[in-house]
Amino acid sequence: MSLLDVQGLGISFGGLKAVNDVSFKVSPGEIVSVIGPNGAGKTTLFNMISGVYQPGRGSVSLNGTEVTGIAPNRLAEMGLSRTFQNLQIFQELTVLDNVLAGYHLSERGSVWADLLSLPGMRRRAAEARQGARKLLERVRLDKAAEQVAGNLSYGALKRLEIARALALNPKILLLDEPAAGCNAVETEEIDHLIAELAASGIAILLVEHDMKLVMRISNHIVVLDHGEKIAEGDPATVSRDPAVIAAYLGTEEEEPAHADG
């Protein structure tokens, strides 16, 4: 059974259909990429799936349960985690605290335990700290653990967000342009990381502009243009699809009905 099932999802902003009738599925261990020109609605789609925006139409199911429009923190409890295209780092917190925040669900307890620093809280926090350090090693940020996150480079922040998203121990991970602004070496690292994660059984939904990366690691590709799904399939099929080529190269679509639009 698919882990994430998106059916006919759509949203409008002031009458404009930013995303319209998009459907696809993601299974455990699968890497599905959403591609499309700028403004195609990829990030908006992500925001609807992760509960940041309320979808206007359609449904999102997670593990067979309908979760359309429920709050992001509830989705996080159900195993959905994400990163952001425009970084959403906790700038004032240390790098370690950023990842620790990702452990919120496993370390949280009663507010009394927190105020009184009870042993149970300290034990949970220590476990989280251990896990966070391991994740920081994995994204090579362990040396920067005590630094204030705001001082890190862009590429490092991208990796920090991935580490924070992984701290939730997610079943499905939404990555919004993880390689944007990264150099070739960093891109390759992210490439390996994503493949590793998928191999460990996490479902990956990816938005990415780096076509080489997308074509190399995706099992399945969904192509959006002007908020609509214009094609989907494996990388080889999609890269040959005339509608996709047209959308990317900006040529006229060969559909007379749309000639006036």
Next chain:
Amino acid sequence: MDALLQFLFSGLTVGAVYALVALGFTIIYNASDVVNFAQGEFVMLGGMITVFTFEAGLPLPLAALVAILVTSAIGVALNKLAIEPARGAPVVSLIIITIGASIVIRGATQLIFDKQLHRFPSFSGDDPIHVLGATILPQSLWVIGGALAVFVGLWIFFTRTLTGKAVLATANNRVAAQLVGINTGWVMTLSFGLSAAIGAFAGVLVTPITLVGYDVGVALALKGFAAAMLGGMGNPKGALVGGLLLGCFEALTAGYLSSQYKEAVAFIVILAVLFVMPQGLFGRKSTERV
């Protein structure tokens, strides 16, 4: 019915003052994203300076003009000395700065003038005018008319003059305004001067009715702030409607429920509005971009 009309008259009078204070908030907020808690002090200064220059022998219109000009200069100084140096500070800091500035202005006023309540004569006498069984003071008509005149004047200024359009452009997008060559620093100076002058003008109009003392500004600032919020922060039309509504709510509460709690009801109404539509009556709705 007569009573209702009577309450509405007094509500509109006070409401017109709230509207002018709210308008002052709006102008500064649009130019600089700062909510200026010293706005009420401008009203106080308008009244106080008029009182003392009038008692010093100046004719009333001239005294009022002096008060408005001096207050306007104080507004500009506030911007130059306290707001501009703190550009980019967090909201809490800006709140403290403008509240601090209002305390400075109050402290200085009390030193330079005194702690007494003052008034000067009404512009057109104190004989009430009878309208449909209710009465209204001629000075109330001055207040309401004055407020409307300010709004019409500003509307013309913002829509018909190049300077006004520059202010609007800056409010809309500071960086873009700078790129097309608008001197946004000057726009801020203008906004503070203008908003202080409007406050002082309100003070001149209302002092014969409500009297003026060094400490009347705080309550006015809070009401004006509340009115601006009610109407929708940053919207001049909202400031006008919010101010008048607030004044009427207060007057009706005082008339029908309890004069002690009239201000309480004003804040309850505002809380209710904020819960139901956090952007106020005419505020813009914004979707957070991620």
Next chain:
Amino acid sequence: MTGRNKWISLGVLALLIALLPLFFPSGYYYRVGALIFVNALSVVGLVILIGYAGQISLGHAGFAGIGAYACALAPEHLGLHPALAVVLGAVVSGVMAALIGKPILRLKGYYLGVATLGFGILVSMVLTNERALTGGPDGMNVADLGLRDVLRDMGWKLSGGEFWYMLCGVVLLVGAWLALNLFDSPSGRAMRALHGSEVAAATVGVDVPRQKLRAFVISAVYASVAGSLLALQNGFITPDVAGFMHSVEMVTMAVLGGVGSVLGATFGAAILTLLPQVLTVFAEYEQLVLGLVMVLVMIFLPQGLLPSIARRLKGRDE
């Protein structure tokens, strides 16, 4: 902040409280000290709300008012011991904060400011207008806590000033300890995270409205206990305790000291409490100077006094 920093902060605070009396030229200073600690207590609460969770309140004096009048009213009308009245006030404040916080905390920035301000004004208006119960603007007497007599019977004789200095000092230490625990706890981290980005906090599983509400309720209880202590030590209370200016003073103290830090809160409280004491000689200029201090500190030391000074001392390594 690591665990070690927590104990350093608490140690410094404890030492200050213990050693300052050695330099007091007269008993009067114990009173001033106690007042500083009471103010610092409510400011530590605001550090949790503003510094950790990034929410503004211009109405926290309302909770101080509830705490203060609980101590004035409950012993008289409910026959409660004043110590229990402190608890009652804290519970009422906490419940009140939870009730109004739920809708209010959806608002942001200036809107949240005006909503909390409205709440504070409502409380102070009730206290001013319900003369039959509260004595109106003239205020009312507050029963004695009675603890000092108990201590005297046990053979420990303290002057009123000494007693309140110690009691408020101890309560402040406990308050600081709790706040420092919270800082490095799951809840504290969640609060600081949503301060940075609400969306990101929500996507890592933080129940943002709930954490904001927690910070609001906790800070309300701090303000309430501070209000209670103020009422009990003065033996008299007026509605000014709940007034807008008191709310502003509290926020100013918090920001003055550096809004993220508990030690800074105490520092800010000390300065703003001492200022009027120093200025009594120039009573006329008190307002003028207070306002100038507020404006100048915000402009020239935007991080607050303590962090700015610390940064200067460390040099320009940033």
